[in-house]
Amino acid sequence: MTANSVTAAFDTVEQSYYQTQIQTLIVNYDKNGFNPKSIKPFLTSDDLEVRAKILGGLQEYAQKMSDVVSDQHVTEFDTQTKAFGQALVDLKGNPVLKNIAAGVPDTGLNILTTAVDSLGRWFIDYKRQKNLPTIIGDMQKPVDGICTLFIADIGSRPDDSGRGGHGLRDQLWRQYDSLLQLQDEFIQKSKDKFDPKTKAEEIAKLPLLVAEQKKADNTLKATQDALQKLSETHKALTKAFEKNNPSLEELISQLYAEGQRVKTFYEGLGKK
Amino acid sequence: MANDGPSQPSRQEIHDAFGFLYQQLSNAYWVASTIEDKDRIHGISDSVFDILTQLNREDIQSRTDDFKALAKSVADAGTRLDSLKADIDQIIHVVKVASDVTAAIDKALGMAAKYFPM
Numbered sequence: 332m333t334a335n336s337v338t339a340a341f342d343t344v345e346q347s348y349y350q351t352q353i354q355t356l357i358v359n360y361d362k363n364g365f366n367p368k369s370i371k372p373f374l375t376s377d378d379l380e381v382r383a384k385i386l387g388g389l390q391e392y393a394q395k396m397s398d399v400v401s402d403q404h405v406t407e408f409d410t411q412t413k414a415f416g417q418a419l420v421d422l423k424g425n426p427v428l429k430n431i432a433a434g435v436p437d438t439g440l441n442i443l444t445t446a447v448d449s450l451g452r453w454f455i456d457y458k459r460q461k462n463l464p465t466i467i468g469d470m471q472k473p474v475d476g477i478c479t480l481f482i483a484d485i486g487s488r489p490d491d492s493g494r495g496g497h498g499l500r501d502q503l504w505r506q507y508d509s510l511l512q513l514q515d516e517f518i519q520k521s522k523d524k525f526d527p528k529t530k531a532e533e534i535a536k537l538p539l540l541v542a543e544q545k546k547a548d549n550t551l552k553a554t555q556d557a558l559q560k561l562s563e564t565h566k567a568l569t570k571a572f573e574k575n576n577p578s579l580e581e582l583i584s585q586l587y588a589e590g591q592r593v594k595t596f597y598e599g600l601g602k603k
Numbered sequence: 604m605a606n607d608g609p610s611q612p613s614r615q616e617i618h619d620a621f622g623f624l625y626q627q628l629s630n631a632y633w634v635a636s637t638i639e640d641k642d643r644i645h646g647i648s649d650s651v652f653d654i655l656t657q658l659n660r661e662d663i664q665s666r667t668d669d670f671k672a673l674a675k676s677v678a679d680a681g682t683r684l685d686s687l688k689a690d691i692d693q694i695i696h697v698v699k700v701a702s703d704v705t706a707a708i709d710k711a712l713g714m715a716a717k718y719f720p721m
Binding site: 346348354373374375377378381382385386388389391392395396398399406409412414415419420421432451454455458459463466469471472473476477480483486489491492493494495496497498499501502505508509512513515516519520572588 | 683704
């Protein structure tokens with residue numbers, strides 16, 4: 332979600348920059364005409380591509396992390412072991428093996444299946460516990476770096492004196508300032524040619540632009556806040572996985588929960 | 604030998620100087636009473652806007668190389684997660700294979716019993 336907001340921040344400034352150039356063209360057309368080379372993007376494709384690549388990579392990282400951490404694997408594993416248990420029961424009932432397997436009770440097969448399930452689940456957890464803290468820990472510095480860079484890219488709006496601004500917020504704020512003047516000039520130059528309805532509509536755009544300027548800036552500011560939170564959340568994730576020394580109560584609670592799960596799983600065997 | 608000359612202004616200082624000028628021009632635009640004055644002020648304002656745009660562009664571009672350096676770390680983390688996911692999938696796959704083999708044996712024995720009555 333944060334990655335989408337950052338992409339939207341760049342898109343918004345780019346679209347508004349384009350709009351400013353079009354409005355300039357309209358207002359100054361009688362004086363300057365049109366030069367095809369006059370319409371330019373705000374940022375080059377190289378600048379945008381590397382940022383899009385980083386954001387895509389972050390989204391993939393989050394998705395893959397969610398895949399690995401989710402219960403989906405464990406659920407799928409349970410399904411597979413249940414199918415395995417049922418296949419064993421079916422095999423035992425096969426007429427050819429009936430005599431050989433007659434001495435094996437269904438309970439024995441259920442115990443075997445449960446053991447396979449418990450071992451597999453433990454192995455999945457072990458793999459996660461062993462690998463995830465390192466991967467997440469190693470990613471903390473890049474995540475911090477990415478968030479800091481994007482926060483700096485978004486920058487800040489100018490203060491009332493026009494100072495202190497930089498980055499996307501400054502650019503967007505000035506574009507709205509420019510759009511306001513261009514809209515006003517357009518009205519001033521054409522006011523005698525407008526019918527009353529069109530004139531009212533064009534004038535009404537002025538306060539709308541003022542409101543939009545503040546709203547757009549607040550959205551960019553919110554994106555910066557989200558980036559700050561993303562960095563903090565990732566830090567919390569690192570700590571959660573580093574916490575490999577749970578208290579006895581937690582261990583007992585985990586053990587109890589695991590016992591309950593095994594019991595439910597065991598009881599569910601043979602019930603299709 | 605120490606350089607006693609005036610220090611080079613930072614990008615932000617230049618930005619602030621032009622930002623202040625732009626704001627003054629903007630204030631002047633809204634109090635100007637004739638379209639000619641407004642037009643003239645906006646013409647100057649436009650040039651200052653272009654300078655500020657270039658400064659903002661350069662500010663953002665100054666971080667592009669840092670982003671490029673970080674792209675590799677993000678890709679590496681993705682690869683490592685892929686590998687972990689593959690390990691976990693393998694555990695599931697092993698049980699699935701065991702289940703498939705058991706079912707296949709059951710089926711084969713069933714067929715065999717029909718053709719070679721015991």
